[in-house]
Amino acid sequence: EHTYSPAHIEKKWQKIWQETGAFKTSDEDDKPYFYCLEQFPYPSGRLHMGHVRVYSIGDVVARFKRMQGYNVLHPMGWDAFGMPAENAAIKNGVHPAVWTYDNIDFMRKQVKELGSSYDWEREVTTCSPDYYKWTQWLFLLFYERGLAYRKRGAVNWCPDCQTVLANEQVEDGACWRCGTEVVKRDLEQWFLRITDYADRLLKDLDKLTGWPEKVITMQRNWIGKSEGAEVQFAIEGSDDSITVFTTRPDTLYGVTYLVLAPEHQLVKLLVEGTEEEEEVTRFVEEIRKTSDIERTAADAEKVGMFIGRYAIHPLTGEKLPIWIANYVLPDYGTGAVMGVPAHDERDFSFASKYGLEIRVVIEPQGEELNKPLETPYTGEGVLVHSDKFNGLSNQEALTKIVAHLEERGVGKAAVSFRIRDWLVSRQRYWGAPIPIIYCDRCGTVPVPKEQLPVILPKEVSFAAGNLSPLKTNEEFLHTTCPTCQGPATRETDTMDTFIDSSWYYLRYISPKDDTKPFDSQAVNRWLPVDKYIGGIEHAVLHLLYSRFFTKVLYDAGLVSFDEPFESLLTQGMVTKDGAKMSKSKGNVVSPEEIIAKYGADTARTFILFAAPPDRDLDWSDQGxxxxxxFLGRVWRMVEQHREMFAVRQPASATSPAEKKLLQVTHATIKKVTEDIGTRYQFNTAISAIMELVNAIYSYPEDADVGTKLDAIETVILLLAPVAPHITEELWHKIGHETSVHQQKWPEYDPAALVQEEIEYVIQINGKLRDKVVVPRGLKREELEELVLNREKVKEQLEGKTIRKWIVVPDKLVNLVVS
Ligand code: ANZ
Ligand code: ZN
Structure with missing residues (x-):
């Protein structure tokens, strides 16, 4: 092969790597372990450029670490359950299993064409019974630990997908998948008790020093911890009381009314038989139709009504009207709020609208607020109209008021979390069946573990409207109770597919084990994942759920670590002309076209070179x-020196040009090692390699050949993780017999990094004033800056102006001043 023909060499090496098991990972190895993982794809049909980007990033890391002497685990699999398969079934009459496995076959072939160094023997597919058996097993583990429960309640329902959604899957009030506006429905559903772990999920974010700050912040906000107090208000003419959650107990003397969420359980009781009952009932029905987002947006219209009852202020004994209003949500805090219009935005607009009293209890230090207030005062300040707490700073008052409430038994310090339990039931077919049986006599009975998997039956009706497809298979639905052997029915909901992906990184360790979900001992050696690469869109969903799973498994004694991903890299989007690639915009560049035309090495090199991995990458045909x-240039460079490699002599760099190339070679090794290994900036690594190639091209013909051949060999080694096929071919071309990917990563010689130094004479108006030692070939600007910073020069320049610089390169500087 004299010309670069990617189509030929890429196929050739992929075949050889596969046949020789080049990237098979062994568990018994005395090298240090490195687990490099890319988020596994959903088998939607074909790869897009986003996939190519993540897998290129992951493969560079994996290959680099292997050359650095690590035992690298780099697996691939399929997040294969999910709605599109089912929708395709409804639309085209293809069974979801057929659709999914066909897609997997096609996409596996595409992934292989990228030349990624996966250990394919560890491939996992979440829709396969030997995988979902263990997903079900884990569900039962959660059930046993009291972390899976069934509850009736208002849940998010997507009318288009015909299923419920977890809170995390509702984005701005719409379904994360199809964008349809989400409505509330009252249904009985399975939940995982992620709220039990809220505090740990929050606290342990501090451990994740290898995660992007952005993701940490998103998770912190999602968990949403608020510190404050619960305060009890007695109800006039009732034994019940109302407990509110507030973050501002310092404003307690400014309360002028209470608001209950319309759905609050006390509302019905308090209005029963009163003249307000009818109107309240109507109001509550109305509110329930609106989404949480509409209800809580700062600029949303606040609507409410007085329910005709009064509460008693716990410290002043004052009568406070009880209202219900849309802006108070039933499932946050206690579902009840104390209204402090003077110091809270939402209360202020509500009170202004309904003519409720606005009472100032905090004023800025040394200032009196204009009354009536035009806007609420939400800042810090000093307490007024607050009895014995007057004059205290509000921070101090906050603690003291809580202590006072505690003493009197009418309140206590409390925290509230925004995060809700994870709703995991789906009324869809293509997912892991929830392994639960309902018996009239025994109630809810978990399927005994030895009866797993509960197989997803093939025969169901997909177009059953509101009915879960699994309800249409009588044989599946009716079963016998494992406890009493009486007639029983199966749960027909399937699991949210985010459960499947919450533990797949553990299954890769022992993917074929049919006795347990994963091998704890091996898992403890391999995990946490050293480098996890994936999209920012999973910042809350997948990454939060996986952290939760890991903590539960840790508590169950099944793993010895409580965070799954040590270091996270979130890759940017691939765009074209600045816009996200999408079919509707007609700006999609397909990986198969690019690979067919230029080869995978070019695709990888471009993608890694065009932008740092965490930034958006704009596709460019010129790029x-x-x-x-560039790859062609590398190819020709090697081709031109091929015969010299056959008669290679040791390098001997003595002349300035030889020393220069030696220095550039070692500086490049240093830079590429750091850029790939510690900074994860592949773009600058590649441009350093390009500069080394330029230096080789401009190396004098008559200079030492050994130095040049070393530099060429270095290029091949440094480029190997980025462009694995061409480098493998070139490596063999220059006479090696083993794979370039099994070579040791080159190390730089610190001594070779030192550039040659020379002494400059510094004259001022022709008189010798100073001398300075600098690297040879220093740039003009750098030299000038250095000269101007010399003490002796500064002294001489005092009060004078430089008229002219005379520079004799590598010898002398003369400043003409006056
Ligand atoms: C009185 C008060 C006075 C409040 C004040 C704020 C400022 P975060 O920070 O989001 O936790 N609140 C409590 N439960 C609510 C619910 N179910 N629906 C809507 N609002 C609710 O907010 C806590 C504050 O939000 C609480 O503190 C409460 O209003 C309100 F100057 O109590 B505050
Ligand atoms: Zn039974």
Missing amino acids: VEGAHR
Whole structure:
């Protein structure tokens, strides 16, 4: 092969790597372990550029670490359950299993064409019974630990997907998948008790020093911990009391009314038989139709009504009207709020609208607020109209008021979390069946573990409207109770597919084990994942759920670590002309076209070179051409020196040009090692390699050949993780017999990094004033800056102006001043 023909060499090496098991990972190895993982794909049909980008990033890391002497685990699999398969079934009459496995076959072939170094023997597919058996097993583990429960309640329902959604899957009031507005429905559903772990999920974010700050912040906000107090208000003419959650107990003397969420259980009781009952009932029905987002947006219209009853202020004994209003949510805090219009935005607009009293209890230090207030005062300040707490700073008052409430038994310090339990039931077919049986006599009975998997039956009706498809298979639905052997029915909900992906990284360790979900001992050696690469869209969903799963498994004694992903890299989007690639915009560049035209090495090189991995990458045809030309240049460089490698002599760098190339070679090794290994900036690593190639091209013909051949060999080694096929081919071309990917990563020689130094004479108006030692070939600007910073020069320049610089390169500087 004299010309670069990617199509030929890429196929050839992929085949050889596969046949020789080049990237098979062994568990018994005395090398240090490194687990490099990319988020596994949903088998939607074909790869898009986003996939190519993540897998290129992951593969560079994996190959680099392998060359650095690590035992690298780099697996791939399929997040294969999910709605699109089922929708395709409804639309085209193909069974979801057929659709999914066909897609997997096609996409596996595409992934292999990228030349990624996966250990394919560890492939996992979440829709396969030997995988979901263990998903069900884990569900039962959660059930046994009291972390899976069934509850009736208002849940998010997507009318288009015909199923419920977890809170995490509702984005701005719409379904995360199809964008349809989500409505509330009252249904009996399974939940996982992630709220039990809220505090740990929050606290342990501090441990994740290898995660992007952005993701940490999103998780912190999602968990949403608020510190404050619960305060009890007695109800006039009732034995019940109302408990509110507030973050501002310091404003307690400014309360002028209470508000209950319309859905609050006390509302019905308090209005029963009163003249307000009818109107309240109507109001509550109305509110329930609106989404949480509409209800809580700061600028949303606040609507409410007085329910005709009064509460008693716990410290002043004052009568406070009880209202219900849309802006108070039933499932946050206690579902009840104390209204402090003077110091809270929402209360202020509500009170202004309904003519409720606005009472100032905090004023800025040394200032009196204009009354009536035009806007609420939400800042810090000093307490007024607050009895014995007057004059205290509000921070101090906060603690003291809580202590006072505690003493009197009418309140206590409390925290509230925004996060809700994870709703995991789906009324859809293509998911893991929830392994639960309902018996008239025994109630809810978990399927005994030895009866797993509960197989997802093939024969169901997909177009059953509101009915879960599994309800349409009588044979599945009716079963016998494992406890009493009486007639029983199966749960027909399937699990949220985010459960499947919450533990797949553990299954890769022992993917074929049919006795347990994973091998704890091996898992403890391999995990936490050293480098996890995936999309920012999973910042809350997948990454939060996986952290939760890991903590539960830790508590169950099944793993010895409580965070799954040590270091996280979130890759940016691939865009074209600045816009996200999408079918509707007609700006999609398909991986198969690019690979067919230029080869995978070019695709990888371009993608890694065009932007740092965490930034958006704008696709550019010229950029792809450029990457291809660069690889061609490397190819020709090796081709031209091929015969010299056959008669290679040791390097001997003595002349300045030889020393220079030696220095550039070692500086490049240093830079590429740091850029890939610690900074994860592949773009600058590649441009350093390009500079080394330029230096080799401009190396004098008559200079030492050994130095040049070393530099060429270095290029091949440094480029191997980025462009694995061409480097493998070139490596063999220069006479090696083993794979370039099994070579030791080159190390730089610190001594070779030192550039040659020379002494400059500094003259001022022709008179010798100073001398300075600098690297040879220092740039003009750098030299000038250095000269101007010399003490002796500064002294001489005092009060004078430089008229002219005379520079004799590598010898002398003369400043003409006056
Ligand atoms: C009185 C008060 C006075 C409040 C004040 C704020 C400022 P975060 O920070 O989001 O936790 N609140 C409590 N439960 C609520 C519910 N179910 N629906 C709507 N609002 C609710 O907010 C806590 C504050 O939000 C609480 O503190 C409460 O209003 C309100 F100057 O109590 B506050
Ligand atoms: Zn029974």
